[in-house]
Amino acid sequence: MDERTAEELRAALTALASPGRSGPEVAAALDRVEALARELPDNAPAQLRHFLERRSYVKALEWLEARAKT
Numbered sequence: 001m002d003e004r005t006a007e008e009l010r011a012a013l014t015a016l017a018s019p020g021r022s023g024p025e026v027a028a029a030l031d032r033v034e035a036l037a038r039e040l041p042d043n044a045p046a047q048l049r050h051f052l053e054r055r056s057y058v059k060a061l062e063w064l065e066a067r068a069k070t
Helices: 003-017 023-038 046-053 057-069
Strands: none
Touching: 003 023, 003 057, 023 046, 046 057
């Protein structure tokens, strides 16, 4: 998975998890997360795929943030 895809997914998950968002903002962020999850390349990490398939978005965001720190 390339860095651009990881960053886009991280940004969408962050927007989804941000407090104070309106209904339409949450829906747009969720749509973006789901679209990016469907477009993940074959080489995407299995654990990230698992989190996204199970809609464990907080865990997916934590996984991406930990990866970004390394």
